[in-house]
Every structure is written in structure tokens, then in C-alpha cells.
Amino acid sequence: MNSPEDTNALPAPAAPAAPELPPYPGLRLEDVQVIHSQAAAESALSALLAADALGFDTESKPTFRKGEESTGPHLIQLATEDRAWLFPLTAQFDATILKPLLESARILKIGFGLKDDVKRLAAKYGIHTQGIVDLSVALRGIQRQDFGAKTAVAHFFGQKLQKSKKISTTNWSNPRYTPGQILYAANDAQVPLRVYREWLKRGGGVKS
Numbered sequence: 001m002n003s004p005e006d007t008n009a010l011p012a013p014a015a016p017a018a019p020e021l022p023p024y025p026g027l028r029l030e031d032v033q034v035i036h037s038q039a040a041a042e043s044a045l046s047a048l049l050a051a052d053a054l055g056f057d058t059e060s061k062p063t064f065r066k067g068e069e070s071t072g073p074h075l076i077q078l079a080t081e082d083r084a085w086l087f088p089l090t091a092q093f094d095a096t097i098l099k100p101l102l103e104s105a106r107i108l109k110i111g112f113g114l115k116d117d118v119k120r121l122a123a124k125y126g127i128h129t130q131g132i133v134d135l136s137v138a139l140r141g142i143q144r145q146d147f148g149a150k151t152a153v154a155h156f157f158g159q160k161l162q163k164s165k166k167i168s169t170t171n172w173s174n175p176r177y178t179p180g181q182i183l184y185a186a187n188d189a190q191v192p193l194r195v196y197r198e199w200l201k202r203g204g205g206v207k208s
Contacts, residue, residue, distance in 0.1 A: 021160040024153050026187040027084055029179055034086045036175070041097050044085045048078055048101055053133075055079035055193030056109035058117040059172040059185055073120050074173040077189035078109075081197065084186035088175035095125045105130040108206075110196045111189070112136050112149050133206055135192050139199070149191050156198045161191065 035041050048054060056079075060072020076087040076098060089095050101107065102121070111117070114134045121127040139147040142155070153161040167184045177185070199205075 021154060021158060024157065024159040024161045024187075024191070026161075026183060027079075027082075027190055029182060031082060032084045032086065032182050032186040034088065034175075034177065034182065036088070036093070038094065038097065041087065041093070044078075045097070045101060047080070047083075048085065049104075049107070051080055051107055053108035053110055053193060053196065055084070055189035055191065056111045056114070056117075056132075057185070057188040057192075058121065059188075060120065061171050061173040062169045070120065072172070073117065073124070075175075075185060076121075077185050079186065079189035079193055081190065081194055084189050086177070086182065086185055088177075089125075090175055096127065099125075099127050102127050102129045107131055108133050108196075110135065110192045112147070112152075112192055133196065135195060135199075138206055139204075149188070149195075152195045153191060156195050156202075161187075 033040070033044065035044055055077075057077045058073035059075040059077070060070050061074055074089050076089065076095070078085050078087070078101075087093065087095070087098065102109065108131045109129060110133045112134070113136045114132055118129045118132060121129055135152065136147055139152065147155070150161045150163060153159050164180070164184065167180050170181060172181075
């Protein structure tokens with residue numbers, strides 16, 4: 001027979017491990033176009049201007065020193081549900097070509113945590129983005145925690161969004177992107193649009 005000491009020493013049964021979610025498939029490289037010329041930008045705009053809503057994000061070269069100010073954005077990403085366009089903001093590319101699109105209130109720009117993106121575009125390029133739907137704010141109330149892209153993908157699709165910190169902190173001011181960078185940036189734009197569409201299907205919506 002076990003003594004009281006023996007009984008107390010028995011380990012508590014381990015809680016069952018949460019099942020691993022399947023990976024979010026995301027876009028393929030062939031679904032993404034990196035824009036390096038005004039002509040390519042004009043061609044992309046014809047598709048983008050036809051949309052009622054677009055996934056939207058920007059990337060900036062990270063800062064590591066205290067007090068160091070960001071010189072971004074260095075990349076603008078725009079996406080439909082099945083394609084994405086990456087616009088590196090280099091000296092050879094006039095970002096104001098995107099001004100009519102980004103300042104259109106008719107075309108919604110859907111993303112996560114867009115406050116700084118919008119502020120930097122205005123400060124650096126004089127682009128005052130309209131039609132913004134920030135899902136980090138819009139989805140509050142579904143759960144007690146704030147929604148980011150990974151949380152939203154798990155909640156709405158039952159999938160796991162892989163986001164590499166190593167890639168996120170790369171030098172986005174260098175427009176020679178690796179395949180990993182291209183897919184990371186493209187999915188950062190596509191994911192919020194897909195989440196938004198799914199949210200609408202479930203009865204959600206942005207208050208007018």
C-alpha cells in the first residue's frame with residue numbers, strides 16, 4: 001500500500017498536447033510580381049484599380065540602435081486573393097504612381113497594424129492613404145486578445161501562418177529579394193484580404 005508521501009509524489013497526468021495546425025499554403029512565387037519599372041507598375045495598376053478591396057502592407061529596413069529613425073517604407077505590397085505585386089521604393093521608381101490607388105476611398109486597403117505604414121507613406125511620399133481597414137482594430141471583440149495575422153489565420157482557417165523573424169528583419173531597402181522574402185512580403189498582403197473576406201462571410205463588417 002502506498003504511504004501518503006508516495007501518493008503526493010505521483011506526477012499529475014500531463015495535459016494532452018494541442019494538435020498541430022496544418023500550414024497556411026499562401027501564394028506561390030509564380031503568383032507574385034516584383035515591380036522594377038514604371039511600365040510594369042502601370043500594367044499592375046490596371047488590375048489593382050479594378051478591385052473593390054486589396055490586401056496591403058509595407059516593409060521597412062529595420063532599426064536596431066536606440067533613437068534611430070526608420071527611413072522606410074522601402075516596399076509596398078498589394079494583393080488580390082490570388083496574386084500579389086511588390087513595389088520596391090527605389091530611386092528608379094516613382095512611388096507617387098501609386099498615389100491615386102492608395103488615396104482612393106472606393107478601394108479598401110486591408111491589413112494588420114497599419115498605423116505606422118500610413119504615417120510613413122505620408123511623411124516620406126506625401127501619400128495620404130484612404131480606405132484603410134486595420135484588422136488589428138476591426139476584429140477586436142471576437143476574442144479577448146488583439147488579432148494579428150497569425151492569430152487570425154488560426155481562428156478563421158484553422159491553419160498556422162509561418163512568419164520568419166529572420167526574414168522580417170532583413171534589409172528591405174535592398175530590392176534584390178530572395179524567394180523567401182518575396183513570399184513573406186506577398187503573404188503579408190494576401191493574408192489580411194482573405195481574412196477580411198472570410199470575416200464578411202461570417203457576418204462581420206466594417207462600421208460605416
